[in-house]
Amino acid sequence: MRILYFDCFNGASGDMVLGALLDAGLPLAALREALGSLAIDDFDVTASKVLRAGVSATKFDLVEHGAPTAVERAPAAAHSHAHHHGHNHGHATSPTPPTPQTSATSPTVPTHHAHRSLPEIFNHIDRSALSEAGRSRAKALFQRLAEAEAAIHQMPVERVHLHEVGALDSIVDIVGAVFALDWFKADRIICSPINVGRGMVHSAHGVFPVPAPATVRLLGDAPIFSRGPEAELLTPTGALLLTSHAASFGPLPAMKIGAVGYGAGHHDFRETPNVLRVLVGDADEAHVHQVIVVECEIDDMNPQLYGPVMEQLYAAGALEVFYVPVQMKKNRPGTLVTVLVPPEKRAAVTDTLFRETTTIGVRYGERLRECLVREFMTVQTAFGPVRIKVAKRGQAVTNAQPEFDDCAALARERGVATKDVHAAALKAWFERRA
Numbered sequence: 001m002r003i004l005y006f007d008c009f010n011g012a013s014g015d016m017v018l019g020a021l022l023d024a025g026l027p028l029a030a031l032r033e034a035l036g037s038l039a040i041d042d043f044d045v046t047a048s049k050v051l052r053a054g055v056s057a058t059k060f061d062l063v064e065h066g067a068p069t070a071v072e073r074a075p076a077a078a079h080s081h082a083h084h085h086g087h088n089h090g091h092a093t094s095p096t097p098p099t100p101q102t103s104a105t106s107p108t109v110p111t112h113h114a115h116r117s118l119p120e121i122f123n124h125i126d127r128s129a130l131s132e133a134g135r136s137r138a139k140a141l142f143q144r145l146a147e148a149e150a151a152i153h154q155m156p157v158e159r160v161h162l163h164e165v166g167a168l169d170s171i172v173d174i175v176g177a178v179f180a181l182d183w184f185k186a187d188r189i190i191c192s193p194i195n196v197g198r199g200m201v202h203s204a205h206g207v208f209p210v211p212a213p214a215t216v217r218l219l220g221d222a223p224i225f226s227r228g229p230e231a232e233l234l235t236p237t238g239a240l241l242l243t244s245h246a247a248s249f250g251p252l253p254a255m256k257i258g259a260v261g262y263g264a265g266h267h268d269f270r271e272t273p274n275v276l277r278v279l280v281g282d283a284d285e286a287h288v289h290q291v292i293v294v295e296c297e298i299d300d301m302n303p304q305l306y307g308p309v310m311e312q313l314y315a316a317g318a319l320e321v322f323y324v325p326v327q328m329k330k331n332r333p334g335t336l337v338t339v340l341v342p343p344e345k346r347a348a349v350t351d352t353l354f355r356e357t358t359t360i361g362v363r364y365g366e367r368l369r370e371c372l373v374r375e376f377m378t379v380q381t382a383f384g385p386v387r388i389k390v391a392k393r394g395q396a397v398t399n400a401q402p403e404f405d406d407c408a409a410l411a412r413e414r415g416v417a418t419k420d421v422h423a424a425a426l427k428a429w430f431e432r433r434a
Helices: 014-023 028-036 118-126 132-153 168-184 213-219 236-245 303-315 343-356 404-414 418-433
Strands: 002-007 043-052 055-064 188-191 200-203 206-209 255-264 275-283 287-298 320-328 332-341 363-371 373-381 384-393 396-402
Touching: 002 168, 014 028, 014 055, 014 168, 014 236, 014 255, 014 275, 028 043, 028 168, 043 168, 043 255, 055 168, 118 132, 118 168, 132 168, 132 213, 132 236, 168 236, 188 236, 213 236, 287 343, 303 320, 303 332, 303 343, 332 343, 343 363, 373 418, 384 404, 384 418, 396 404, 396 418, 404 418
Parallel strands: 002 188, 055 255
Antiparallel strands: 002 275, 043 055, 200 206, 255 275, 287 332, 287 363, 320 332, 373 384, 384 396
8 A cells, every 4th residue: 555644743835745745756847747737827837956954855936927936025934935825824923013124924025926716716627637536626625725714704605805715826736736646646645743833924814823714724623733933834725735635644654665755845944844744655564553542540430330331342433442450549459441442433432431431531642553464264174164363464374263253153052162173173274274
């Protein structure tokens, strides 16, 4: 399985996403051809190597013919062009109104973007060289962006100001990212928790705390954190692309890295590289899953209840449930309850623990679980057929065990010892394997 992992330790923007994917191997000529198929005149895109805190990265830039360059528009902005949807986002923001000498968030001269309506954007996308699935995905991204802006400004989608969604840089970043991600043909896209930055951001609508309102709306339930300089590290377009494409959020999965790319933001921070990292590779052959470990200790519950509790936890989606005796405060004997659960089932398992036990608190954390590939085969014994669970790592068989329920059922039916059926099943397995 091919995996594409976004490491957002210093945030993300649309041009950083494209820079990272170009750095990881996406041909610039292919990206130019895809963007050219939009039939929008008077722009070009470039990619150049830069250093960010000593790390080599690819800087993606939009060049509008006859318009001020990105540097002229925003000399200290974090990314290559003044950010999208009327927010003019950039890193290294200031809580005071910006001036041409100190601003990092607003253009020093007016931009000359032509702003297009949502139907116009859809028409350009329909004429593009994107795949059918890519065209649908690109239009869904613009629709989601427009709905987020409409909700923030309390207006119908059709009345959202054109500068919110129709600027050329928005179109280039979103359509370009859709093409680029299709080009990599990843089976699964995973994203780390996202650093959103901190401080205040200046936008066309006023001064707002980081993350900006549009960014918050687009983040949904994606995990975020705040670290580093007073700067806006995550833009609305970055949030839109990451949350719309990521199948899950979490730590780096077990994978064999085939390519790595670094997409540069405009500003060069001294403390940490102002880059977005992408890792591309193949999942390990072993089955590796992210799980949540939920735990609590109980010292005041009727022991008879532990059986029904376990049944309810499995019904709520637990993968594993086990009890361990522990010695608790005031020298009381207690029970450590440990539950392994898929991330999407954590809330249901937590609700079950609070409802079915006497605990008043639980703790949980992310872990990776590696499982061998398992398959069943049936062997014939003198007592009847028995299923064998075979575990493999790659092509090597590491374990084989008869299904206990099959052995117990045949033992009852034939009036023999369960251990005799178990032994006969193992013997049949080894003879068949030989």
